[in-house]
Amino acid sequence: MRTWKWMFTAALLVSVSAAAQQQSESQPLTQPDAAAAVQPSAAPGSQPAGSDSQSAKSTTPAPTPSALPQPTTMDQVVDRFIEREHGLMKAMANRTPVVETYLQNLTADPQLGPVPSADHYFLGRMDMGESIDRKDYLKEQDKGMETRLMGGFNKLFKVQYQPLGFSWMVYADRTDFDRSHYDFHYIRREFLGDVRCLVFDVTPKKNSGRGRFQGRVWVEDQDYNIVRLNGTYAPAPKNSYFFHMDSWRLNLIPGYWVPAYIYSEEGDFSAGVKNKMAFKAQTRIWGYDLKKGDKDDELTQIRVDSVKDESSAAQDASPLQAERQWQQQAEDNVIERLTRAGLLAPEGDVDHILQTVVNNLEVTNNIELPRPVRTRVLLTAPLETFSVGNTIVISRGLVDVLPDEASLAAVLSHELAHIVLGHNLGSKYAFNDRMLFSDDSTYNNLGFKHIPEEEAAADKKAIELLNNSPYAQKLDNVGLFLKALQARATQLNALLTTHLGNPLATNGTIDRLAALESKGPALDNNKLDQVAALPLGGRVKVNPWDDKAEMVKTAPVAITSARDKMPFEVTPFYPRLARYGASTTQSTTPATAAANSTPGAN
Numbered sequence: 364m365r366t367w368k369w370m371f372t373a374a375l376l377v378s379v380s381a382a383a384q385q386q387s388e389s390q391p392l393t394q395p396d397a398a399a400a401v402q403p404s405a406a407p408g409s410q411p412a413g414s415d416s417q418s419a420k421s422t423t424p425a426p427t428p429s430a431l432p433q434p435t436t437m438d439q440v441v442d443r444f445i446e447r448e449h450g451l452m453k454a455m456a457n458r459t460p461v462v463e464t465y466l467q468n469l470t471a472d473p474q475l476g477p478v479p480s481a482d483h484y485f486l487g488r489m490d491m492g493e494s495i496d497r498k499d500y501l502k503e504q505d506k507g508m509e510t511r512l513m514g515g516f517n518k519l520f521k522v523q524y525q526p527l528g529f530s531w532m533v534y535a536d537r538t539d540f541d542r543s544h545y546d547f548h549y550i551r552r553e554f555l556g557d558v559r560c561l562v563f564d565v566t567p568k569k570n571s572g573r574g575r576f577q578g579r580v581w582v583e584d585q586d587y588n589i590v591r592l593n594g595t596y597a598p599a600p601k602n603s604y605f606f607h608m609d610s611w612r613l614n615l616i617p618g619y620w621v622p623a624y625i626y627s628e629e630g631d632f633s634a635g636v637k638n639k640m641a642f643k644a645q646t647r648i649w650g651y652d653l654k655k656g657d658k659d660d661e662l663t664q665i666r667v668d669s670v671k672d673e674s675s676a677a678q679d680a681s682p683l684q685a686e687r688q689w690q691q692q693a694e695d696n697v698i699e700r701l702t703r704a705g706l707l708a709p710e711g712d713v714d715h716i717l718q719t720v721v722n723n724l725e726v727t728n729n730i731e732l733p734r735p736v737r738t739r740v741l742l743t744a745p746l747e748t749f750s751v752g753n754t755i756v757i758s759r760g761l762v763d764v765l766p767d768e769a770s771l772a773a774v775l776s777h778e779l780a781h782i783v784l785g786h787n788l789g790s791k792y793a794f795n796d797r798m799l800f801s802d803d804s805t806y807n808n809l810g811f812k813h814i815p816e817e818e819a820a821a822d823k824k825a826i827e828l829l830n831n832s833p834y835a836q837k838l839d840n841v842g843l844f845l846k847a848l849q850a851r852a853t854q855l856n857a858l859l860t861t862h863l864g865n866p867l868a869t870n871g872t873i874d875r876l877a878a879l880e881s882k883g884p885a886l887d888n889n890k891l892d893q894v895a896a897l898p899l900g901g902r903v904k905v906n907p908w909d910d911k912a913e914m915v916k917t918a919p920v921a922i923t924s925a926r927d928k929m930p931f932e933v934t935p936f937y938p939r940l941a942r943y944g945a946s947t948t949q950s951t952t953p954a955t956a957a958a959n960s961t962p963g964a965n
């Protein structure tokens with residue numbers, strides 16, 4: 364029996380009222396797998412129930428921080444954080460997290476300030492070991508971009524961004540972070556979120572070589588780990604630049620702060636400045652706890668789901684039941700494979716909200732399906748939805764930019780329509796051999812695009828579903844969102860390039876639910892209460908260790924000018940830092956995680 368749940372998800376989701384806007388993400392606080400953190404060989408997925416920091420610390424590669432005497436001079440503090448930085452590199456050396464960089468080139472708009480003029484998207488796995496081995500999910504990659512000029516880009520004929528360059532700043536210096544290459548100057552104490560830090564300026568010594576870190580580091584004052592780096596590299600090699608970066612780490616495992624977010628920005632729009640290049644970029648790192656995607660490994664990981672006994676009644680399946688079980692198997696295979704590749708968040712908080720919205724659509728349309736509709740979050744930024752069997756998948760980026768619940772309902776209704784219309788009955792993925800591929804070729808091996816006729820039918824059905832739903836009165840907002848998307852569609856080609864599902868727009872024109880675009884008032888930047896679309900990063904935060912996604916809770920911030928709206932734009936990161944296991948006032952830590960917290964980690 365489904366119940367009518369009127370949208371109290373609104374409290375979570377529509378916290379952006381007309382005059383308010385979300386800020387960038389805050390700190391993920393869910394509990395990572397402590398054991399796997401310091402015992403890289405530990406089986407992933409093993410729960411840290413009994414394996415708390417005590418057992419973990421005994422195998423910590425670097426000396427256990429709390430066992431060492433507290434430094435008494437700033438020189439000792441410097442020695443300690445240098446040592447901790449090397450300890451982190453060692454602890455992370457066999458991790459291969461997912462790295463995503465989304466970059467927007469900027470141009471000056473007299474009314475809106477710097478606005479996106481084009482965009483670029485990179486997704487890959489990063490080998491945290493010393494040798495840089497770049498693996499990309501994306502089909503077409505310019506091999507020429509893979510050079511040793513990490514952290515920079517070539518200036519030859521056109522600006523070429525180095526995909527891995529943006530993640531280079533996970534460490535200050537991979538090889539020579541020491542006193543013989545750098546000078547360290549203590550500046551002051553400062554809080555970052557809940558964490559008190561010591562701030563140091565770091566400058567390379569003369570003749571210490573090219574591409575040395577130059578900037579500032581924040582060091583937490585308990586175990587003396589670097590929690591933030593801000594600066595650039597110098598001097599730059601010939602014909603290339605190093606860009607500026609602000610790199611943040613999160614205390615997701617006991618004793619270590621792991622690289623999570625990097626914001627990069629270049630460009631000066633002051634009067635008289637001739638800007639040659641201007642961009643801003645967000646780099647996100649997640650999937651630390653994923654298994655290393657090594658070929659042999661891939662094959663041994665494939666599990667054939669034969670253990671489950673589905674036959675509660677000891678009967679043979681009828682042909683129709685067999686068909687449905689077969690489809691279920693295909694769906695389960697795909698969802699499991701995408702999760703294992705680090706592309707889907709495990710089922711969690713955000714899904715409850717998505718499912719409530721789907722439920723609202725189903726109940727008001729009297730939809731009864733033989734199998735329940737499930738939802739999952741795709742962890743990537745490009746705006747896309749797709750569905751596999753009865754599972755609707757929506758990307759993190761799309762949830763981020765949607766202004767309200769009605770708009771969320773609209774994008775979900777299209778996928779629900781595919782399910783209702785029986786468009787998702789393909790079952791070729793029920794054969795397990797089709798799941799045998801390496802993580803980085805996921806996009807080559809899976810795809811859920813529909814033919815144009817099915818797309819049109821799904822849109823038509825979606826509008827019918829919406830018109831019968833509680834969202835019927837709020838379709839003006841959906842219209843506004845589509846207008847905002849249309850206004851930026853040409854410039855945001857990479858954000859609108861989907862990898863698994865059908866695109867929302869092609870060649871700069873909205874396809875999805877285009878009939879709703881005429882709804883609502885005209886787009887007007889001067890109307891400060893008209894928020895048609897949000898910046899990226901304001902809604903969903905992902906725990907980089909275990910990939911769990913949850914809704915961000917930020918206090919509303921008043922919009923004071925058209926420049927504050929920043930629809931679909933990249934903004935700096937300002938995560939609220941907290942220590943492992945600590946709960947903050949803004950904490951969204953589930954009760955179970957809080958109960959597991961280790962006092963020793965504080």
Ligand SMILES: [Zn+2]
Nearest residue numbers: 813818821865
């Ligand atoms: Zn579709």
